[in-house]
Amino acid sequence: VSIALPSARHHAEALSRQDQLIKPTGALGRLEPLSAWVCAVQRCCPPREFRKPTLVILAGDHGVTKSGVSAYPSEVTRQMLGGFLHGGSAAASLSRSLGIGLEVFDIAIDSEPDGIPSYVNRHKVRRGSGDISTESALTHDEVLAGIDSGKAIANALIDQGVDLFLVGDMGIGNTTIGAALVGVLTQGGVDDVLGRGTGIDDDALARKRTVLGAAIRRGEMHRKDPIDLLREIGGADFAAMVGLLLQSAASGVPTILDGLMTTAAALVAKAISPTAADWWQASHQSTEPAHSRALVALGKEPLINLDMRLGEGSGALLAYPIFQAAITTLRDMSTFEAAQVSDRG
């Protein structure tokens, strides 16, 4: 898949405009390249506010939780749907406060939640992905169905005017999957990617280490084939994130990644279409070791590090105001000439 790059012309125009603003060159630090990236993806300089930024949370369960790798039971995934739909979760409260839309989809929750709007499970692939400690996560067709789900979600939301995606994942057991994918794709060992997820104790960590080590060994033979890799040690929500990331990039709509899960999906998506990655920005640095490793492999530097490890897109939401600040400064600041301020001697 070949995906067009963001506009180099608008990128250059933005950097040139930055140098005329009433501040020392480079004084806005990372806001400066960030503002140029916004201009490049918007094909417009000065940049404008994003009109309809939207957080998409893809929810799915993972059979591997049967091995006791999480501090919480699987039913929490379903229960948290309510937290997103009724506004009580971190992602819901933050997105509301920031004026960001929130859309949640059941991709592979291990039950059929009732009382939810019909669009929420329209793209469901299956009830829970397979237990990667004993079986493939998905069939080949389910991988493709998951990717198609993500693409369909992206297309539907872009049709509704979404011009910036934030992507998050919800699913008990998901850091085991994310770490396994990152382990394989960055050729790391289990101790490079093992983390405490929701905050597991030492016993659960030992179990997670065993399961993760085996999954990485099984995944290694599929390192060169992203579809096979998702089938063996991925999950339907991960496949859907891959589809969403590829389709949004192909449509010229940028995305802010969240933590380990979305960055792992981004690594898989980049293996499918390397140029797509220019449409994504990292947001935060979570406490999961595999997340740091994935960011390095992806060549993205996170904007903030607040020791968060919640998922749900919460890191992307925390970083969003930095994108707004990058837009505001490049768009609204005066130039030396217009403000009659003396430039350096």
Added chain:
Amino acid sequence: VSIALPSARHHAEALSRQDQLIKPTGALGRLEPLSAWVCAVQRCCPPREFRKPTLVILAGDHGVTKSGVSAYPSEVTRQMLGGFLHGGSAAASLSRSLGIGLEVFDIAIDSEPDGIPSYVNRHKVRRGSGDISTESALTHDEVLAGIDSGKAIANALIDQGVDLFLVGDMGIGNTTIGAALVGVLTQGGVDDVLGRGTGIDDDALARKRTVLGAAIRRGEMHRKDPIDLLREIGGADFAAMVGLLLQSAASGVPTILDGLMTTAAALVAKAISPTAADWWQASHQSTEPAHSRALVALGKEPLINLDMRLGEGSGALLAYPIFQAAITTLRDMSTFEAAQVSDRG
């Protein structure tokens, strides 16, 4: 001066509430202690939005610029007043976009700017502080006048309903003063605190190194006396920041610090009244080496590091949305019990 601490009871209440929210314990990382600090300073849990957050920029020139320690001429300080009053500076555009008030005061600009509202220079101490490479920055009485200016500004704004200060500094040459104060107060040598400020070249850096080294040596004999230290190697804008930081804390109004200058002033203010420091939070980590050193000495960890080095309160403005996120999550998230979500097994 004895200043009452923020409320320990509301701090504890906030941490207890955090543990009931539908997320793994600690998953919101640094937002959690930050939300507890907000509750402590507001004496209220759950916390509320700050009603009238206001950025105060204190402007002043420094005679030391005659030694060629900056990339910009002194008249830029005066010219930037217009950037704050008419909205074209980074601080003005960001504060407008964030709904934060902006107040700028001429404490020691080396001219009499015309066409400005009368309140802007109501608290002026003198035209330019002395050249610390050859003379004292201020007289003893001017130090006290500067501190009183800051206190009067704090009181006037608190009377107008300001319940959160962001503090910034504007003044060509100010990083030389900030670095000198930090060098003395942290017992560091010139190479521990020397930075490029607005982005000076190697020649200017060599001049700055000489001036700064001499200033630190002269300041060292006044390390135990903050007032004498401000007189010898400080400046009127720094004295005013010290006054503002002390008076806001004494009035129970919290402050978000900015970069090197405000953190240097905070170190001086803490030397005068140690408990005042509990009312302040660090915002960003600038690229100035002396800023890192000052933050360590102050015992404050910055929330963001975006390689910024602009001053004007821009780092405090970038960090402000993180305070909002800390408030939003603690105030608006559901509890496990209310949302009927399963807590860890």
